[in-house]
Amino acid sequence: MSEVIRVDGLSKLYRLGLVGSRTIAEDLNRLWARFTGKEDPYLKIGETNNRIVKGKTEFVWALNDINFQVNHGERFGIIGKNGAGKSTLLKILSRVASPTKGSVKVKGRVASLLEVGTGFHPELTGRDNIFLNGSILGMTQTEIKGKFDSIVDFSGVERYIDTPVKRYSSGMYVRLAFAVAAHLEPEILIVDEVLAVGDAEFQKKCLGKMHDVSENEGRTVLFVSHNLQAIKNLCQKTIILNNGELFASGATEETLNSYNELVRDIKIDSNTEVNNILNRRGNGNIRFSGIYVIDSLGKKRFQYELGESIRIKISYEVFKEMKGIRIIVALLSGLSRECLTVANFELTNKRIYPGSKGEIEVEFPDIYIKPGEYPLYFELIDSEFNSYSKDVLDDLTAPLVIKGGVNVRNTDFHPDIPSGFFAIPSRILVNEVMTHSVLNESA
């Protein structure tokens, strides 16, 4: 396997605020520094890029010292939260923006689909736009002519090919645009969230195309997405960017696990003060004051084996009068954040006054779900589900880790077969085997 992309100490400095990156005064300052042979005065004061926390200076490192390699024919995923630096990285790779420090070395032609349909002109016909868009993406006229029929075919808008694209439905527009891009045949293809548009069938087609392109034609694909499932299905290797820094890189399975840790931002463990947690939603009428995951013996821990009981100890305080209290505890899916199961109890339906405190313990007995990591979700709300008096904590807990234990091979969660999240009780009612003599059959 040979390297086709090598990213070396790549950094990009951005300046926040209203103005562009520099004012005239700074320009002169910078020029002077260069003239006298000093280091650029504005390169030193960059901060880590965390969009939640207010920084001290207006300079941030959108990317900070990123290093990774991509091999030939690899499908390479890039994930990260909003503002983690994914797009900046792709912009540098596709030469739209240039880095502040470091370098990227590339072997072969790079084509990026940062957004399909770039440069489509609404007044031109589909035919003209294929040629225009193709040239913008770097194809020559002869190349486009050669692939024209297959582009039209892939897009499935043949009937409209001589109609100005402004008359197209948005879906047809995207189809045509992706069809052009899919026929680029670059050695390296960069794809950024194009799948967010088209319908399910089209998304599948695109994912399939990307798979083919790398599997059959030996091209390298860089794929950026928030859709972890798509990353998991498509990419062999994945890196995670976080606040402009490389958080993890390696085989997709492993990196996805650490991503789950990352998106939860704040982990709670036995020492975490729930009161200090910043990303909570609600209005302060009622607040969690403590959340602990404990086992049946009262010991704080997050790892459990199939069949164990999990208890969650919760304490809360009331700050404004509210009518009744409900507690909602949910297990979420690590990949899609969908709610898998909910424990929903009314703690009281009486009027509660400020200053009241409470403590509860919720139990999930005999936990029997597919081994893996499960983020938890907590919500306190009044009896009538009025959204104006609640406190929600989500995306923050350490995942509840369920381990198979030694007997997992005998359960419904056998690691070698597909399994669901839960095992709903099932039994065999009829089981007749018509035995057949081997000798008879051959006769």
Place this chain on the structure above:
Amino acid sequence: MSKINSESDWTLEIKPVSGWFNFHLKDVWRYRDLLFMFVRRDFVSVYKQTILGPFWFFLQPILTTITFTIVFGNIARIPTDGIPPILFYMSGIVCWGYFADCLTRTSSTFIANANIFGKVYFPRLVSPLSNIISLLMKFGIQMLLLIGFLIYFKLNGSEVNPNIYILLTPYLILLMAGLGLGFGIIVSSLTTKYRDLAFLVGFGVQLLMYATPVIYPLSAAPEKYRWIILANPMTAIIDTFRFAYLGAGTFNPGNLIYSSVFMLIVMAIGIVIFNRVEKTFMDTV
């Protein structure tokens, strides 16, 4: 494809912006098909959904010529070197129009194309180059109009003498395009940071027209201000143009050489700044 990794194998290295003199002119050549497609796009789409279509190309100079003839010829009575006013004004307007269009169109390159530029890489110079080429079509049509009038006046016995210097036309066009492009890309590069310039260009071009012998012959300019007019690189071009097609005014090779050198310098500065800005403008625009 299991080649041994040697450092020389890399086809592209993306590095921080450094140096002022890597122009990617080779890249521009590689993307010549794109240049052609941009020109074609401009041709096809300019007058889509207008009733008069390409007639606007005729209408603009005709209406301007009539206005100028009435205002400057009949009311202000500015001399026209003995040439029929219509021909005099139209020749000036056609030339000036091409230069002014080149300048204003290319001066908005970065801002007008920020959308495309932010998504894909191609040599940015392709964009302004396509502008000056597609504007050539408008210029060509207006030239035909001018030649039509020229023949009409000639047949009616007016004092117009087209001569061998007509052969200089391509060179004059090159000069105008070069000046328009050069100034245009300088302005467009600077507008990514300092938007003020965008406002300046619009009326700056208008004002500049009065420092160019468009509505008056060079001979009518007062001695006191003549150096300003001569310092203007467009002066020699329009003067030579009129001399070639109408046989009026003067042909001064010295002035034309001055314009040529001026054009080369502006182009050089323009390309240097433009290439510099094209790499960083995504962060500032």
